[in-house]
Amino acid sequence: MLNTISQILQKETLTRTDFITLLSVRSAEATQLVLDKAYQVKTETVGRKVYLRGLIELTNICAKNCFYCGIRAANIKVERYSLSVEEVLQAADFAWKNGFGSLVIQTGEQQSRAFADMIEDLLIMIHDTTNHELSVTLSCGEQELSVYERWRKAGAGRFLLRIETSNRDLYHKIHPNDNFHSFESRIKALNDLRIAGFQVGTGVMIGLPEQSIGDLADDLIFFKTMDIDMIGMGPFIEHADTPLYAKNHMLWPAHERFRMSLLMLALARITMPDINIASSTALETLDPLGRQKGLLAGANVVMPNLTPVSSRKKYQLYNNKPHLDKDAALSAASLQKIIHDIGEVIGFNEAGSSLHFKNRVGSV
Ligand code: 5AD
Ligand code: SF4
Numbered sequence: 001m002l003n004t005i006s007q008i009l010q011k012e013t014l015t016r017t018d019f020i021t022l023l024s025v026r027s028a029e030a031t032q033l034v035l036d037k038a039y040q041v042k043t044e045t046v047g048r049k050v051y052l053r054g055l056i057e058l059t060n061i062c063a064k065n066c067f068y069c070g071i072r073a074a075n076i077k078v079e080r081y082s083l084s085v086e087e088v089l090q091a092a093d094f095a096w097k098n099g100f101g102s103l104v105i106q107t108g109e110q111q112s113r114a115f116a117d118m119i120e121d122l123l124i125m126i127h128d129t130t131n132h133e134l135s136v137t138l139s140c141g142e143q144e145l146s147v148y149e150r151w152r153k154a155g156a157g158r159f160l161l162r163i164e165t166s167n168r169d170l171y172h173k174i175h176p177n178d179n180f181h182s183f184e185s186r187i188k189a190l191n192d193l194r195i196a197g198f199q200v201g202t203g204v205m206i207g208l209p210e211q212s213i214g215d216l217a218d219d220l221i222f223f224k225t226m227d228i229d230m231i232g233m234g235p236f237i238e239h240a241d242t243p244l245y246a247k248n249h250m251l252w253p254a255h256e257r258f259r260m261s262l263l264m265l266a267l268a269r270i271t272m273p274d275i276n277i278a279s280s281t282a283l284e285t286l287d288p289l290g291r292q293k294g295l296l297a298g299a300n301v302v303m304p305n306l307t308p309v310s311s312r313k314k315y316q317l318y319n320n321k322p323h324l325d326k327d328a329a330l331s332a333a334s335l336q337k338i339i340h341d342i343g344e345v346i347g348f349n350e351a352g353s354s355l356h357f358k359n360r361v362g363s364v
Helices: 002-009 016-023 028-045 085-097 113-129 145-153 168-173 183-195 213-225 243-250 254-271 281-286 290-296 328-341 355-361
Strands: 049-052 054-059 102-107 135-139 156-160 199-202 230-235 276-279
Touching: 002 016, 002 028, 016 213, 016 254, 028 254, 049 328, 054 085, 085 102, 085 113, 102 113, 102 156, 113 135, 113 145, 145 156, 145 183, 156 230, 168 183, 183 199, 213 254, 230 254, 230 281, 254 276, 254 281, 254 290, 276 290, 281 290, 290 328
Parallel strands: 054 102, 102 135, 135 156, 156 199, 199 230, 230 276
Antiparallel strands: none
């Protein structure tokens, strides 16, 4: 078996069958072979450098009702918040002064004119107050192309919009069956982001109830076909106050969801050597060393949380999210230690744009 795995890993291009074989490995040795290959590809392509993205969870107000997410609109247990402009500018200033190089602004999904204006104004203020030295990634859901274009113009360079799963049927099992949660509009939004000129990131959840190994192989093919620049993906983690919790008995054990997530990161790196891949917070939720292990499986981006601690516990997409009580300085310091411990360096003051995007468009 180990021989077969090594042979597949030497191939120039991997087929769906290869992905399925590699995602089906069970032993620690075979898993490690795949992860080691990914680390070698990462070292040779993007190097042993980690880019920091300061994460600002701007608001937990969300109009959607995804069945898996703790801040879905119907969860009345959540106290809703929006950070003030001062809080956002303070977080941006922290990122800038600490050499993070970039920010991610994440929100629930809202599609109003007021929301579009608010993000646009914030982008302009962030750039003005940080001497245009911070690059900004948005993760603010599906919007009209015209809204994406305005935000791109206001200085956001990258956008993350996870497809969640590339299997249309599964997508509709984890979302309400209405026009507001359609798979087709998700794909359209990803295409619109490209048209608007963003570096585009997507991703999936790994270990969803009723998700198969074939689905995960298809997710990798989807990333490749969409020619995406960045990936943010991680394990599915249950949240007790969501409808998907009813299918909890169908889940793979947490350690298996974790191992499969590492394999997915590794295979993404092997097939798309020059993209940016985040080591997600969800990985750390399932394993205290999750972030390091993600980096060692091929990820090259981490997102220290800069949301003020008082709001952080209100942004719980899933149970047991880590670092709820650590302030920005502490969580940044613990991340730096983690990165140094595995012998990698931080790309301080660097935008850390996706090499794939640079290769695709010729510059940034
Ligand atoms: N487990 C893991 N990831 C989740 N997300 C939302 N809910 C969960 C959960 N229960 C992820 C989705 C979404 C991103 C903001 O958070 O992939 O796109
Ligand atoms: Fe809203 Fe995003 Fe959660 Fe869906 S996953 S309910 S869009 S915050």
